[in-house]
Amino acid sequence: MNANFYDIHAAADYIGPGAIEVPIYQTEITDIVRRRGLFGQRIKQVPATGHPSRYFEETAIPEPTAATGFVDPRNISAPVVSPTRVERAVPLKALVAQINYNLFDIELGNQQSQFAYLQAKDLADTIEGVMHTHDLALWNGTDTSLSTPTTAQYFGAAAQIAASGFTTTITTTELIVDNLKATIAQMVANNNYAVRPTAIYANPVLLDLIDREMKTEFNVVLHTKEINGGFTVKTLVTQAGELPLIPDWTLGYTGVPGSGTAQLPAYIVTEDLIEYHWLSDPNPRVFQLGVPGSLASQYVVVKFGAPVVKMASAGAHYQVIVDR
Secondary structure, three states, X not given: OOOOOOOHHHOOOEEEOOEEEOOOOOOOOOOOOOOOOOHHHHOEEEEOOOOOXXXXXXXXXXXXXXXXXXXXXXXXXXXXXXXXXXXXXXXXXEEEEEEEEOHHHHHHHHHHOOOOOHHHHHHHHHHHHHHHHHHHHHHHOEOOOOOOOOOOOOEOHHHHHHHOOOEXXXXXXXXXXXXXXXXXXXXXXOOOOOOOOOEEEEOHHHHHHHHHHHHHHHOOOOOEEEOHHHOEEEEEEEOOEXXXXXXXXXXXXXXXXXXXXXXXXXXXXXXXXEEEEEOOOOOXXXXXXXXXXXXXXXXXXXXXXXXXXXXXXXXXXXXXXEEO
16 A cells, blocks of 8 residues: 655745744634625515415405495485405425534534634524525515416515516616606506505616716715615605615626616515515524434524515506616
């Protein structure tokens, strides 16, 4: 058998008279990896009623028509009225991840005492990773139906809003701000529903275009407002009040802005009508599995639930595609 021997120069930074320098690292790992998005932290978290989670939407109140409601006061004949309610349901989805710790590596790390916190950090980061995937899927999940699911992912809020038919496009020659405000005015002017949008979500690139347009066209600097966790955003004054322009990195766009073929989506939403229906706990849960023959410690992170955009068919939310 041939034994392999390695020179200590391969591990040492320097070897000299009275000195052998070996690599030592900072005990903190530099980390600016993207984690949570704002959308999932602002929408309602509600317990699911079952699988699927069911609810009702009222689409009309019991009211008489103008033709039947007004009658001769000396000859009253009341029309029969009834409310209109529609049953809705959202199927729950499962989001999971597993991380394994090798016994040998854990004990070696403990003996070295250089990265003593690493096991806890990696488990916490696995939970954050599940939430990162969750936040991406809240907008962009690939399912296409709440009634007949087609994939294991969420039916994303962007697709639910687009499927409602309330969508408009701002062409390259039109002003973004004017058309956003006009769309919001149209939502508020709804004769049948009391629509009051609460926020505008878009990729930071589109919000930068809006900011620059305000300065160029109107010589106006947008106001700022503090939202979740001290995060400050610009606001737009509309017929629904002063709405926050929330930058959301999970909302992608196509093309290169300025080329004439780029498409950047924005979503005008009523956040009170967007819910995440959770099972057992709104936060991810961690389960430790039994130790197998390999003696590896196994942890599984699991989250059950699904998002639903309520009253989308009533025009409570709007998709705006900006061509640039």
